[in-house]
Amino acid sequence: MRGLGSSHEMRDAAGVAWTALLTHGFPVxxxxxxxxxxRFRFYVSQNLLYLPEYARVIAFAAARSADGAELAEHTESLVNIVATELPQNRRLLDAISQLAPTAMPGEGVKAPATLAYTSWLLSTAATGTSLDIAAAILPCAWSYGEIARGLVGGAAEHPVYTEWLRFFASDEYDAVVVRQRAAFDAALATQDDDARARLADIFLMGCRLERSFWDQGLAMQHWDDVAA
Ligand SMILES: Cc1ncc(CO)c(N)n1
Structure with missing residues (x-):
């Protein structure tokens, strides 16, 4: 399919579902x-429920790897989440708890957008190929890098938020995204039009779910019986 032969073209095809992430009110x-x-405490608490499922989904991709290079690639992404991002989110929760000391209602319970996103990732992992999974996880890391790099230059100093921005805007994080995209693009080159269209649909849904996760954080939206 013309126009869907690379991650770059899939991002362009996602249109507003992608661009809305870059200007979302939460990161802004x-x-x-x-x-x-x-709101940040609510968001980080939900992220701590999201990330272990995200890691499990990457583990499915590793398990279904076609070759050693793909296995190594997914394993690096998995290690990044488990050894770097999860501890970093736990630190952020500790830090924001100094400024917002009261636990949010339902802090240990997946809120609607968290459940939708993790359930979709896990169902893609259960039924898809390793490339389907790669398409599903790509908007997560890629959009966070782009969001942070776009905002870090003009950002105000903050005792907690500055660390978040610097982490996702860092060269180390960018290297993770560049590696993921390069592996995805190389695999995409071997796919036929039908597969590319399916992968673009998966990528687009990932963008939508990223946006609803930000929306949820901004509104602190939880199940009706949980919200005070
Ligand atoms: C919801 C969400 N998407 C992406 C990332 C980046 O890994 C994250 N930490 N959380």
Missing amino acids: ALADATLPPE
């Missing part, structure tokens, strides 16, 4: 340091 408020700490 985080960068100008006006985001209320309670």
Whole structure:
């Protein structure tokens, strides 16, 4: 299919589902340091429920790797989540708890967008190929890198948010994204039009779910019986 032969073209095809992530009110408020700490606490708590499932999904991709190079690639992504991002999110929760000391309602319970996103990732992992899984996980890492790199330059100093921005805007994080995209693009080159269209649909859904995760954080949206 013309126009869907690379991650770059899939991102362009995702249109507003992608561009909305770059200008979303949550990261924008985080960068100008006006985001209320309670909202960040809610978001990080939900992220700590999201990331272990995300890691399990990457493990499915590793398990289904076609060759040693693919196995190594997914394993590096998995290690990045388990050894770097999860501990970093736990540190962020500790830090924001100084500014927002009261636990949010339902902090240990997946809120609707968290459940939708993790359930979709896990169902893609259960039924898809390793490349389907790669398409599903690509918007996560890639969009965070792009969001942070776009905002870090003009960001206000903040005792917690600055660390978040620097982490995702770092060269180390960018290297993770570059590696993931290169592996995805190389695999995509071997796919026929039908497969590329399916992968683009998966990528697009990942972008939508990223956006609803930000929306959920901004609104602190939880199940009706959990919300006070
Ligand atoms: C919801 C979500 N998407 C992407 C990332 C980046 O890994 C994250 N930590 N959380």
